[in-house]
Amino acid sequence: MTESIKCNPLLLSNQLCFPLYASARKIVAAYHPFLKEIGLTYAQYVTMMVLWEEKSITMHDLGKRLYLDSGTLTPVLKKLEGMGYLTRSRKPEDERVVVVEITKEGIELREKAEKVPYAMGCLINRKGELFTPEEVTDLKKQLYRILHALE
Structure with missing residues (x-):
């Protein structure tokens, strides 16, 4: 590769963002058939992952955990609430704060979802083996460094 090609900032092959973008799209598409079996989209799935962990969380904190703004998160929560997996309510002491809580049905969904990570791993x-466990840990650390840098 010549020096002018290596230094060209507009070559697709010189971009870090492009393989990240393409990988993310491919990964979400690969999740689709597994999530379809349990009736969730990827955005709904990661939302439920936080709720399985936290049980109750403010919408603000949920958005921060998922790197989603309220305009993107609200329709996801509305749909999950309509499916019976969560409830949304306002804090009596501060009406501006929306609290998201998992329901019994949402907790029960976890059992079905437990097979998804294994299916994706397979x-x-x-x-x-694409990555060793250590490489997975390192890759996650590097990706979170990018996320934190862009906050």
């Missing part, structure tokens, strides 16, 4: 590693 799919990603179907041609052999």
